[in-house]
Amino acid sequence: MEKPYSPASERNRAPILAQLREWFADRRHVLEIGSGTGQHAAHFAQAMPHLIWQSSDRAEHLPGIRLWLDAAALPNAPAPLQLDVTGSWPQWRYDAVFSANTLHIMAWHEVQQMFAALPQVTTDDACVAIYGPFNRDGQFTSDSNAAFDRELKMRAPHMGIRDAAAVDELAATAGFELAEDVAMPANNYLRLWRRRSA
Template sequence: MLMDKPFSPACARNAEPILAILRERLVGRDTVLEIGSGTGQHAVHFAAALPWLQWQSSDRAEHLPGIRLWLDEAALANTLPPLALDVDGAWPTTRYDAVFSANTLHILAWPSVQQLFAKLPTVLAPGGLLIVYGPFNYAGHFTSPSNAAFDAALKAQDPAMGIRDFEAVFELAEAAGLRLLEDHAMPANNRCLVWQAAA
C-alpha cells in the first residue's frame, strides 16, 4: 500500500519566517544537519531556497519513509538521503557547519534534550551554528495563554513533554561551549534561537 506524504500545517505556516533567518545566518555555510525533520517539509522548503547548502535531514527510523517521499518528489541536488538519528542513540561522525532543529525540544523528554546538547560538540564544526525554533518559557512563565494551553495538551499526551525554560536550555548550550548570538521573536509565540560554537 502506498503511503501519502505526511503533512504538518505548522510546518507550512512557519517555513517562511524561519527561512528569513536561515537565509541571513547560513550565508557562507556549506552543510546543515537537521535534527527531528518530522514530515520532511522543512528540508525540502529550505534546501530549495538555499541551493548552496547541502541539507542533511534526520529523525527516528519510523519517520524516514515519510521524509523520503518529500525528498524524492522534490528531487533536489542538495538534499541527502535522511539519516536515522535518535538523540539517545548513535550520532553521525560527520561534522556540519550548522545544526537546525524545529519544534523538537518540547517533544523530547528532558533527559533527551540534555543528551542532544551534550552531543552537539561532536557534530558541530568549529564556529558552527545551532539554530533552534519553537516555544520557550522565560523566567518560568508562559509567554502567552496559547502556549500554556499547548503545554497542557503536550503533558496530557505524555507527562515527559512540555515547553522548556529558556534559561535551562541556555545552560545546556553554555555547557556545550555555545554562545547565544540571537533570540528572535517569531509568529504564534515561538522563538528562533541562534548559538555559535567556538571557532
C-alpha cells in the first residue's frame, strides 16, 4: 500500500502551521479529528515537537495515516485512534482539538454530535481550531465555494459548506467562544474557539 496523498493538504499545511504555532504554543495534547491521509499529523507533529499530536479517523483511513506516521517515526505522534464522531470517544482529555476539511463532509447531525462531545474530551482551558470553507450569513464567500458546494451535494446530499454562525452556535452550546477567525488561501478560514471557563 502506498501512502495516501492529498494535494490540498500539501498546499494548506504551511499557512495552517503558521497560525497553530501561535495558538498551540502553550498546548500539550492535541486531538486531531478526521486526520484523513495523515499528512497534517506527520507535518504538524514534526514542526511542533512540544505537542503530543493524536490523530484519529474512521477505521478505513487508519492504515494510510499509519503509513505517514511510521515514515515520520516521531515520538510525539502516537498511533491513530479509531474515532467516528457518532460513536464512542477517547477517555483522555486534550487541551487542544484540531480538524481540517471535515465539517462539509459530515452530515449536519454529525457536526452537531462532534461539538456536543467536545466537553467530555477537553480540559477546562481547551481550545478548538477548525480549518475549511465557511459560509457567512447564509451566503457563499466566493463563486468557487458555491461550485464546490454543488460538487459536494452531487457526491452526497448530506454534504455541504456550513454557515459560520450556525457552527458558532454549536460551539457556544458546548461552552466554547470564538476567539480567532483568520482568512486563509483559497477562500478558506481557520477558526479558533476557547472554552469559556478559560
